Amino acid sequence: MADEQTLQVQLVEKFPFLHEKVRIQRVRRMYAAVPAENIAEVFDHVVKEMKFSILCAITGLDQGETLGLQYHLARVSGEILTLLISVPRQQPVVRSVTPYFPAADVYEREVVDLLGFQVQGLVPGNRYPLPDGWPAGQYPLRKDWKADSLKQGGGKKNEVADG
Amino acid sequence: MADRRRVNIPFGPQHPALKEPESFLLTLGGEKILAAGVRLGYNHRGIEKACEERTYIQDLYLVERVCGICSHSHSTCFVQAVEEIAGLQIPKRAVYLRTLIAELERIHSHLLWLGVAGHEVGFDTLLMYTWRDREVVMDLLAALTGNRVNYGMNTIGGVRRDITPEQAGQILTAMDVLEERTRYYIGVVTEETTLINRLSNVGKLSYDDAVHLGAVGPTARASGVDRDVRRDDPYAAYEDVSFKVITDTHCDVYGRAVVRVLELMEAYSIVRQLLKKLPDGPVTVKAPRKIPAGEAVGRYEAPRGENVHYVKANGTDKPERVKVRAPTLANVQVVAHMLKDGYLADMPIVVAAIDPCFSCTDRLIAVAHAEPRPPETLTWDELRTYGIDWYRKRGVDFTHLNRTFGNGAT
Numbered sequence: 242m243a244d245e246q247t248l249q250v251q252l253v254e255k256f257p258f259l260h261e262k263v264r265i266q267r268v269r270r271m272y273a274a275v276p277a278e279n280i281a282e283v284f285d286h287v288v289k290e291m292k293f294s295i296l297c298a299i300t301g302l303d304q305g306e307t308l309g310l311q312y313h314l315a316r317v318s319g320e321i322l323t324l325l326i327s328v329p330r331q332q333p334v335v336r337s338v339t340p341y342f343p344a345a346d347v348y349e350r351e352v353v354d355l356l357g358f359q360v361q362g363l364v365p366g367n368r369y370p371l372p373d374g375w376p377a378g379q380y381p382l383r384k385d386w387k388a389d390s391l392k393q394g395g396g397k398k399n400e401v402a403d404g
Numbered sequence: 405m406a407d408r409r410r411v412n413i414p415f416g417p418q419h420p421a422l423k424e425p426e427s428f429l430l431t432l433g434g435e436k437i438l439a440a441g442v443r444l445g446y447n448h449r450g451i452e453k454a455c456e457e458r459t460y461i462q463d464l465y466l467v468e469r470v471c472g473i474c475s476h477s478h479s480t481c482f483v484q485a486v487e488e489i490a491g492l493q494i495p496k497r498a499v500y501l502r503t504l505i506a507e508l509e510r511i512h513s514h515l516l517w518l519g520v521a522g523h524e525v526g527f528d529t530l531l532m533y534t535w536r537d538r539e540v541v542m543d544l545l546a547a548l549t550g551n552r553v554n555y556g557m558n559t560i561g562g563v564r565r566d567i568t569p570e571q572a573g574q575i576l577t578a579m580d581v582l583e584e585r586t587r588y589y590i591g592v593v594t595e596e597t598t599l600i601n602r603l604s605n606v607g608k609l610s611y612d613d614a615v616h617l618g619a620v621g622p623t624a625r626a627s628g629v630d631r632d633v634r635r636d637d638p639y640a641a642y643e644d645v646s647f648k649v650i651t652d653t654h655c656d657v658y659g660r661a662v663v664r665v666l667e668l669m670e671a672y673s674i675v676r677q678l679l680k681k682l683p684d685g686p687v688t689v690k691a692p693r694k695i696p697a698g699e700a701v702g703r704y705e706a707p708r709g710e711n712v713h714y715v716k717a718n719g720t721d722k723p724e725r726v727k728v729r730a731p732t733l734a735n736v737q738v739v740a741h742m743l744k745d746g747y748l749a750d751m752p753i754v755v756a757a758i759d760p761c762f763s764c765t766d767r768l769i770a771v772a773h774a775e776p777r778p779p780e781t782l783t784w785d786e787l788r789t790y791g792i793d794w795y796r797k798r799g800v801d802f803t804h805l806n807r808t809f810g811n812g813a814t
Contacts, residue, residue: 269637270701296618298712298729313701319637321701344618344737370445381453
């Protein structure tokens with residue numbers, strides 16, 4: 242348990258704005274809510290200095306007024322730190338973490354497709370996981386999205402129209 | 405005229421060499437693969453969204469159907485996250501039984517892989533042998549859980565079925581049989597020169613690349629990356645058993661085969677230890693229908709590698725968010741790297757060597773129309789024209805060849 246507390250103290254010492262924002266849920270599980278404007282420096286420090294060198298996953302959340310993005314980062318020794326940032330629903334812009342983790346590519350494409358995030362620095366490529374003909378502006382994992390929204394039809398017709 | 409030294413070949417989404425739909429766009433220079441692009445999503449079924457509209461107990465069965473091979477890995481990963489949020493203390497016996505099924509699942513999955521690998525390199529005898537022996541563990545799983553796959557073993561608060569002393573005896577007998585067979589397969593993999601030569605130096609992945617690109621499971625361990633969630637971030641009963649994390653430094657398909665056959669031996673040992681130490685007592689505790697607000701990240705070493713589930717609860721009987729990151733999603737990006745500079749003929753075995761599971765990876769929407777409408781029917785010619793146009797838009801154009809060979813298509 243001591244290890245998680247050490248990590249918590251280190252994080253708060255380096256970034257005073259995280260005071261009372263870093264939570265230890267259980268052994269090897271830590272969560273931190275980071276202001277969106279500070280995520281770049283916190284992410285860099287956590288990955289490079291604190292040895293959270295594995296990106297387990299990126300989870301997008303619909304939090305109502307804001308959209309949340311969580312980076313689940315792990316150390317080789319098993320601790321997972323989840324960094325949460327919240328960005329406005331109308332303009333959900335985040336920076337890509339592919340310079341640190343090339344594997345983040347599909348994780349970021351997933352939140353682009355399913356929640357409508359705009360990820361700066363993500364190189365153009367195949368979308369994931371929705372079909373190429375998926376109608377624009379339809380984000381299935383947003384809470385207000387229902388399958389009825391698709392009654393205009395996806396698939397082939399729209400794809401031809403896109404082309 | 406296009407550069408004839410570079411040819412783009414679409415491989416999939418429907419292709420005889422692939423067991424599930426995924427699409428690769430290969431750029432070839434002669435027989436060599438110069439670049440490979442991957443397009444996924446053909447198995448996207450909307451499971452994460454569907455989870456938000458169902459109760460936890462319904463989700464458990466849905467999540468188990470994310471994958472047909474490693475179904476228990478998804479249901480355990482999910483249920484452990486839910487139990488962490490609810491603060492449930494699971495009876496020891498239930499934890500052991502979960503772990504037992506997990507290892508039996510690993511055994512069937514690795515034997516399945518060995519057969520597929522044999523098939524992909526034209527060694528079908530190996531496929532017949534391993535799949536015959538795999539029936540031993542499949543029968544066992546059917547006897548213990550009632551099903552060969554999708555065992556329905558887990559429930560929130562424990563497991564749904566106990567095992568009898570007779571069944572424990574059957575498991576031990578089966579482990580002896582399988583161990584003997586696996587010794588034979590270890591011999592085949594490490595001594596059979598045809599197989600060694602076919603698999604060596606194919607699908608190379610260096611240690612640095614495996615770490616940098618985020619490979620997981622046997623794929624990473626065969627490149628010398630000593631990581632295993634069962635040891636590094638122990639869950640279920642793994643803290644109570646001893647086992648070796650198998651690594652190999654061949655960094656190719658051969659290494660991946662070695663890691664898997666040796667992991668089978670560890671799995672037999674874990675199963676024996678679990679049965680020896682199996683505590684008495686109940687196998688379930690009562691779980692609340694509504695799960696208090698909270699969140700948890702679950703991690704699980706599936707046969708294919710690290711499986712990650714994130715669950716967020718909002719105090720109701722339905723989760724706020726369920727996120728699944730299956731091991732293949734981490735590994736498939738490594739495949740594009742492995743294919744590069746390899747030969748086209750190696751493609752099936754290189755893809756098979758990560759033991760891909762694309763239904764896990766995509767998990768999530770068949771575009772179901774909310775309102776019934778008449779089905780669209782395409783004639784054969786329309787379908788063909790549609791296909792040609794689809795590829796043409798993506799830079800794959802056979803017009804020139806078709807004209808040359810007089811196929812009549814334009």
